[in-house]
Amino acid sequence: MQCVWFDRTLVASKEILPLVTLTEREYIATYGESSYKQNKQTIECFVCNLVYLYKHSEIMNISRCTAWYTKLVVNGKSVSTGIGYASVMKMIYLCEDLGWVTTVKGFKNIDTGSKQNGTVMLEDTFIDLIDSHLDIDAIGSRPKKTVLVLTKKESNQTQALHINFKMTEEKRVMRSMVERYNEYMINQIVLDAKGQRLTTSLNRIFNRGDETFSKGGRFYASGNSYQVMPECDRAKITINGEPVFELDFKSVHIAIWCAMNYITLPEGYDVYAMYNTNHYEVDDEKVTYFVNNIKEDYNPLRNIQKQAWLIMINCGKEGQSRKQNRREAIEAIKKALREDDNSDQPLHLRKFYGVSIPSVEVVVDYIYESFPFLQDLLYSDMGIRLMKSDSDIMNLILTSCVDKDIPVLCVHDSVLCPQSKVGDVMSLMKQAYQSVCGTLDNCVITVS
Numbered sequence: 346m347q348c349v350w351f352d353r354t355l356v357a358s359k360e361i362l363p364l365v366t367l368t369e370r371e372y373i374a375t376y377g378e379s380s381y382k383q384n385k386q387t388i389e390c391f392v393c394n395l396v397y398l399y400k401h402s403e404i405m406n407i408s409r410c411t412a413w414y415t416k417l418v419v420n421g422k423s424v425s426t427g428i429g430y431a432s433v434m435k436m437i438y439l440c441e442d443l444g445w446v447t448t449v450k451g452f453k454n455i456d457t458g459s460k461q462n463g464t465v466m467l468e469d470t471f472i473d474l475i476d477s478h479l480d481i482d483a484i485g486s487r488p489k490k491t492v493l494v495l496t497k498k499e500s501n502q503t504q505a506l507h508i509n510f511k512m513t514e515e516k517r518v519m520r521s522m523v524e525r526y527n528e529y530m531i532n533q534i535v536l537d538a539k540g541q542r543l544t545t546s547l548n549r550i551f552n553r554g555d556e557t558f559s560k561g562g563r564f565y566a567s568g569n570s571y572q573v574m575p576e577c578d579r580a581k582i583t584i585n586g587e588p589v590f591e592l593d594f595k596s597v598h599i600a601i602w603c604a605m606n607y608i609t610l611p612e613g614y615d616v617y618a619m620y621n622t623n624h625y626e627v628d629d630e631k632v633t634y635f636v637n638n639i640k641e642d643y644n645p646l647r648n649i650q651k652q653a654w655l656i657m658i659n660c661g662k663e664g665q666s667r668k669q670n671r672r673e674a675i676e677a678i679k680k681a682l683r684e685d686d687n688s689d690q691p692l693h694l695r696k697f698y699g700v701s702i703p704s705v706e707v708v709v710d711y712i713y714e715s716f717p718f719l720q721d722l723l724y725s726d727m728g729i730r731l732m733k734s735d736s737d738i739m740n741l742i743l744t745s746c747v748d749k750d751i752p753v754l755c756v757h758d759s760v761l762c763p764q765s766k767v768g769d770v771m772s773l774m775k776q777a778y779q780s781v782c783g784t785l786d787n788c789v790i791t792v793s
Contacts, residue, residue, distance in 0.1 A: 349397070349398065349401070349402045349404075349405050349406070349487075349544075350405070350406045350407070350490075351394055351405055351406065351407040351408075351433070351465070352390075352394060352397075352490065353390060353414075353417055353426040353428045354390075354417070354419060354426060355390050355393040355394055355397070356389065356390070356393065357389045357390075357392060357393040357396075358393075358484065358485065360479060360480065360483050360484045361392065361393055361396050361479065361484065363478045363479065364392055364396065364474060364475065364478045364479055365388065365389050365392045365393075367474065367478065368388055368391075368392050369381060369385070369388055371439065371443060372384075372388055372435075372436075372439060375439055375442070376435060376439075380435070383432075384432040384435065384436075386426070386427050386428060387427075387428045387429075387432035387433060387435075387436060388436065390426070390428055391433065391436040391440075395440075395445075395446070395465075395467065395471065396475060396479065396481075396484065397484075397487045398465070398467060399467055399471075399472060399475050399481070400481055400484060400487070401486075401487050403466070403542070404464050404465070404466050405464065405465040405466075406463065406464055407433075407437070407448070407463050407464065407465050408451070408463060409434070409450055409451060409463050410451075411430045413430075414428070414429045414430040414433065416506065416507070417507075418491070418494075418495075418507035418508060418509055419491040420491045420492065420493050420512065420520055421493065421495060421509055421510035421511065421512050421516070422509065422512070423509050437465070440471070443470070443471075444468055444470045444471075445467070445468055445470055445471035445474070446465050446466060446467055446468060446471060447465075447466045447468060448463065448464065448465050448466075449463060449464045450463050451463040490546070491507075491548070492520055492523040492524055492527065492546075492547065492548050492549060493516060493519055493520045493523065493548070493549055493551075494507055494548050494549065494550045494551065495507065495508050495509075495510045495550075495551050495552075495554060495555075495556070495558070496508065496550060496551070496552055496553075496554070496561075497552075497553060497554030498553075505552070508554055510556050510558075511556065515558075516558065519549060519558075519740070522740060522743070522744055523547055523548070523549050523564070525744075525747060526547060526743050526744075526747055527545070527546045527547060529747045529752070530545040530546070530752060530754075531545065531546070533545065533584060533585055533752040534583075534584070534585050534586070535571070535582065535583070535584050535752075535754065536582065536583050537571070537574070537578065537581065537582055538578065538581035538582075543570065543571050543582070544566050544570050544571075545566065545571075545754065546566065547564040547565065547566055547755070548564070548565050548566075549562055549563070549564050549565075549736070549740075550562070550563060550564075550565055551733075552729060553729065558733075559730060559733055560729040560730060560732070560733060561729055561732050561733060561736070562732060562733045562736035562737070563732055563735070563736045563739070563757050564736065564739060564740075564743075564755050564757070566754075571754055571756070571761070572756050572757070575693055575694055576591070576640075576793075577639070577640060577693065579591060579756070579761060580793070582754070582761060584752050584753075584754070584761070584762075584763050585752065585763070587763040587764060587765060588763075588764050589754075589761045589762060589763060589764065590761070590762060590764050590767050590792050590793065591756070591759055591760070591761050591792070591793050592759060592760045592761075592762065592767065592770060592771055592774060592790055592791070592792055593758070593759035593760075593790065593791050593792075593793070594735070594738075594758050594759065594774070594778070594788070594789070594790060595615070595789040595790065595791050596615065596616060596617060596789075597731075597735050597758045598655075598658060598727075598728060598731040598732075598735065599616055599654070599658075599719070599722070599787075600787035600788065600789065601731055601734050601735060601781075601782055601787075602719075602722050602727065602731060603719075603786070603787050604782040604783070604784050604786045604787050604788075605734075605782060605783075608718060608786075608787075609786045609787065610786075610787045616650075616654060616716060616719070617647050617650045617651040617654060618644075618647050618650070619650075619715070620646050620647070620649075620650045620708075620711075621711055622646065624702065624703075624704070624707050624708050624711060625646055625649070625700050625701070625702055626700065626701045626702070626703060627645075627646070627699060627700050628699045628700070629699075630699075631698060631699030632645060632698070632699035632700070634699075635692070635695075635698050635699060639692060639693050640693075645696065645697045645698060645699055645700040646700060648696040648697055649682075649696075649697050649700060649702065649708070650708075650712075652678065652681050652696070652697075653674075653678050653705075653708055653709060653712060654712065655728065656674050656677045656678050656681070657674050657709065657712060657713075657723045657724060658722055658723060658725065658727055658728045658731075659726065659727075659728035659729065660673050660674045660677060660724060660726065661723075661724040661725050661726040662726065663726075667724055670724035671709060671713075671724065674709055674724070675705050675706055675709055678705050678708075678709070679705055682697060682702065682705075685697045685698075734781055734782070735757070735758045737781050738758075738774075738777045738778055738780075738781045738782075739755050739757075739758065739760075739777075741773075741776070741777035741780055741781070742755070742760060742770075742773055742774055742777045743755060745773045745776070745777070746762075746770065746773060749769065749773075751763075751766050751769060751770060753766075753770060760774065767792065771790055771792075774790055775788055775790070
């Protein structure tokens with residue numbers, strides 16, 4: 346099932362206007378002439394979204410949160426649409442009452458623990474109207490969506506907001522690359538285990554309002570995305586009917602940081618697997634159950650160690666003492682453990698099941714003291730900059746794969762590719778790593 350988001354920037358072409366006129370009559374009959382004059386633009390935009398939904402997709406995500414309808418930034422430029430929450434809700438209610446659409450409000454999925462977006466699906470009544478009033482073949486392709494995003498989150502905000510940025514030649518090249526990948530992948534058939542079509546379109550998101558675009562930059566898919574799937578479900582994806590393998594850069598941020606600091610790690614070196622078992626309490630029965638029934642290579646001790654490393658790399662504020670950074674890291678790790686242990690969390694999404702830590706403080710200090718050559722990386726807030734490097738690597742991989750007509754999906758620093766193309770894609774991954782890091786040192790790719 347292909348998903349798209351409701352787009353407030355759409356303007357109806359002349360081919361869509363007959364259906365807009367019909368809808369306007371229904372709107373006036375329901376809400377009156379005054380409301381129609383105020384919301385004419387919303388009516389046109391909403392109908393246009395439904396037509397493109399019929400032409401290109403099967404389901405549309407739509408937010409019922411008022412905050413989503415405030416500022417709109419498209420590829421760095423503010424766009425004033427005049428289309429707000431109240432007028433969109435009126436259109437939803439009208440189309441529901443007319444039997445044109447079925448909608449579902451956003452909710453939390455108790456089976457997966459993930460939040461589901463509100464959705465709109467077309468009913469046969471509206472499809473018949475499209476077929477009788479429009480020549481669907483004469484309607485062009487859906488306009489290009491925003492693919493380059495700069496975000497910033499203030500301390501009083503619950504989520505990061507898109508903000509303006511100045512478009513430069515470098516950013517135009519980035520935008521063009523993502524658009525090219527999206528245009529290529531929309532013609533590939535990517536299905537989950539149930540045969541539902543998955544969204545492949547990507548955005549590249551940079552963080553913290555940094556107009557130099559040196560922080561973040563990873564690629565994110567939206568809608569019914571493969572990126573939010575558990576690893577075991579991603580393994581069941583098919584691309585054009587062919588099963589996939591997942592190719593993953595091992596300990597990518599540590600590998601990149603060491604490579605750029607002329608540190609060559611010994612072959613097979615895995616900092617996430619170098620833990621002291623005395624620091625953990627393990628319920629062998631629970632772990633054995635997980636291994637036998639959910640994931641064969643489940644290793645909760647390595648998972649906890651990896652979580653601690655990632656938090657310790659990503660925390661740290663300029664001018665703040667190591668003691669303060671250590672305290673923040675400890676609290677963040679404890680929070681991650683609590684969230685994983687949430688009774689509402691489905692078992693297959695658990696990463697630390699069967700393990701507890703008497704003292705997170707001991708684990709944190711063990712990591713810091715056991716790896717003196719990596720201490721400059723810890724509490725450095727380097728994660729956001731290393732993310733830029735791993736996203737540059739992924740950018741080169743996606744570009745090369747499109748050039749060579751190899752359909753692939755990315756999960757941040759790993760690649761899903763057809764099984765017949767594993768050798769080709771692994772070679773391209775190594776080339777991209779070397780191009781960004783200047784060396785192949787520490788480049789280890791696992792296949793699952």
